[in-house]
Amino acid sequence: MLLKDQLAEKISQQRTRTTKLLKEFGDVKIDEVTISQVVGGMRGIKSMVTDISYLDPEEGIRFRGYTIPEVMEKLPKVPGGEMPYVEGQFYLLLTGEIPTLEEVQELAEELKSRRALPEYVKDILRAMPRDAHPMTMFTAGIVAMQRESKFAKYYNEGHFNKNTAWEPMLEDALDLIAKLPVLGAYIYRMKYRGDTFIPSTPDLDLGGDFANMMGIAKPYDDVARMYFILHADHESGNVSAHTAHLVGSALSDVYYAYSAAMAGLAGPLHGLANQEVLKWIQELMKTQSGGQVPTQDELKKFVEATLSSGQVVPGYGHAVLRKTDPRYMAQREFALAHLKDDPIFKVVSMLFEVVPPILSSLGKVKNPWPNVDAQSGVIQWHYGVVEYDFYTVLFGIGRSLGVLANLVWDRALGYSIERPKSVTTDMLEEWAGIPKPNHAELVR
Numbered sequence: 406m407l408l409k410d411q412l413a414e415k416i417s418q419q420r421t422r423t424t425k426l427l428k429e430f431g432d433v434k435i436d437e438v439t440i441s442q443v444v445g446g447m448r449g450i451k452s453m454v455t456d457i458s459y460l461d462p463e464e465g466i467r468f469r470g471y472t473i474p475e476v477m478e479k480l481p482k483v484p485g486g487e488m489p490y491v492e493g494q495f496y497l498l499l500t501g502e503i504p505t506l507e508e509v510q511e512l513a514e515e516l517k518s519r520r521a522l523p524e525y526v527k528d529i530l531r532a533m534p535r536d537a538h539p540m541t542m543f544t545a546g547i548v549a550m551q552r553e554s555k556f557a558k559y560y561n562e563g564h565f566n567k568n569t570a571w572e573p574m575l576e577d578a579l580d581l582i583a584k585l586p587v588l589g590a591y592i593y594r595m596k597y598r599g600d601t602f603i604p605s606t607p608d609l610d611l612g613g614d615f616a617n618m619m620g621i622a623k624p625y626d627d628v629a630r631m632y633f634i635l636h637a638d639h640e641s642g643n644v645s646a647h648t649a650h651l652v653g654s655a656l657s658d659v660y661y662a663y664s665a666a667m668a669g670l671a672g673p674l675h676g677l678a679n680q681e682v683l684k685w686i687q688e689l690m691k692t693q694s695g696g697q698v699p700t701q702d703e704l705k706k707f708v709e710a711t712l713s714s715g716q717v718v719p720g721y722g723h724a725v726l727r728k729t730d731p732r733y734m735a736q737r738e739f740a741l742a743h744l745k746d747d748p749i750f751k752v753v754s755m756l757f758e759v760v761p762p763i764l765s766s767l768g769k770v771k772n773p774w775p776n777v778d779a780q781s782g783v784i785q786w787h788y789g790v791v792e793y794d795f796y797t798v799l800f801g802i803g804r805s806l807g808v809l810a811n812l813v814w815d816r817a818l819g820y821s822i823e824r825p826k827s828v829t830t831d832m833l834e835e836w837a838g839i840p841k842p843n844h845a846e847l848v849r
């Protein structure tokens with residue numbers, strides 16, 4: 406496979422760099438840590454390494470050094486489509502090189518041969534209560550497939566070797582990336598389309614086949630491609646990527662690591678926010694404006710009511726970004742071209758004007774601007790995926806591209822088991838110079 410040959414070459418170059426850094430410069434300091442960082446979710450601590458993507462707080466994500474518009478322009482496009490091959494994004498993330506059409510098509514063919522979902526996974530999904538959340542089903546489906554792991558087999562047969570461990574990891578990553586769209590579409594059609602299934606079609610690329618299995622006409626194939634490419638990676642500290650890295654660092658295979666990552670993505674402060682945005686807009690449209698597009702004033706009141714009830718405004722704010730998310734802008738551009746008159750898109754656009762000044766006025770929100778989740782659901786809704794519970798599954802299909810590329814590289818570079826040090830509150834107080842509490846004072 407062209408991908409594997411190119412990757413092998415990159416790995417050998419990168420190993421030299423990492424070995425030199427560790428051997429000759431291992432003691433160089435790159436950060437200092439404060440109490441507020443330790444208590445506050447390790448925000449900003451430079452403690453992980455990845456070359457797959459990098460997030461600048463002002464600019465947003467770059468995939469292997471390329472901005473979103475560059476990726477969209479440079480990756481080979483699917484014939485007859487507006488968007489690039491999703492497979493090309495995986496090629497880029499894994500190797501750092503923009504693939505040729507031939508390289509992407511070879512990878513697409515390879516993935517097609519790995520799509521089949523084991524029957525027992527379908528049985529497990531069917532045995533679950535139909536009202537289980539789609540992310541519960543998605544996560545369960547992934548962990549159930551762990552018995553297929555080629556890495557686990559290689560390890561269990563005693564073949565583990567730091568030089569070759571990336572190869573069975575790559576095998577597992579290819580298998581899982583190929584199967585996730587099938588798993589996602591199966592869950593969708595089982596849960597929301599009365600058990601009517603559409604088989605995978607071998608002549609379609611990953612994004613095109615996903616649209617086919619979902620049963621949604623063009624341009625949903627391009628919507629799927631755009632969605633998966635944009636959600637592929639967001640450097641390594643976000644909850645889903647970090648979880649996969651952590652779990653994988655124990656030499657757990659791709660299935661264990663990615664199902665754990667999906668459990669994190671299912672949290673409302675992370676990936677689930679895209680479902681929350683649509684749910685919240687639906688509530689607004691039902692209760693405040695009788696199904697019509699609300700006025701700016703109604704919108705302001707609704708946002709203020711959300712905040713005063715102690716909830717966050719979903720789709721706004723970010724742990725690292727300090728500007729509007731370029732993934733929001735890329736999807737907004739698509740929406741302006743394809744669904745400009747959609748009433749929900751009008752609300753989404755009005756929120757872009759109304760929410761930031763309100764959040765800024767609170768004086769505590771570090772980023773009042775929208776993130777990716779504020780814009781993705783409306784596009785899905787427009788093309789008929791109105792079951793917003795499902796949106797995080799879409800995110801999970803896309804996120805596999807970056808997270809699994811990282812897991813392959815983790816093994817290629819022999820990264821260690823992750824094990825940061827925890828400290829006690831007594832220790833923090835001592836470092837802060839706070840006198841030890843006197844028992845008599847505490848009782849009073």
Ligand SMILES: CC(=O)SCCNC(=O)CCNC(=O)[C@H](O)C(C)(C)COP(=O)(O)OP(=O)(O)OC[C@H]1O[C@@H](n2cnc3c(N)ncnc32)[C@H](O)[C@@H]1OP(=O)(O)O
Pocket residue numbers: 673674675676678712716717718719720721722723724725764769770771772776777778
């Ligand atoms: C794909 C993704 O995961 S993107 C993020 C998706 N999540 C969301 O959209 C949920 C809404 N947003 C949020 O809850 C937050 O902005 C997060 C979780 C994304 C980031 O959290 P933090 O890094 O802690 O943000 P920040 O430092 O700005 O928080 C400071 C304060 O502002 C509040 N805040 C931040 N964003 C918002 C928001 N959208 N609405 C209301 N309050 C907010 C925080 O809750 C915190 O309040 P507190 O001090 O009373 O606890």
Ligand SMILES: O=C([O-])CC(=O)C(=O)O
Pocket residue numbers: 638639642643644645675724725776777
């Ligand atoms: O970077 C983060 O913390 C959250 C996010 O936007 C993502 O993972 O896509």
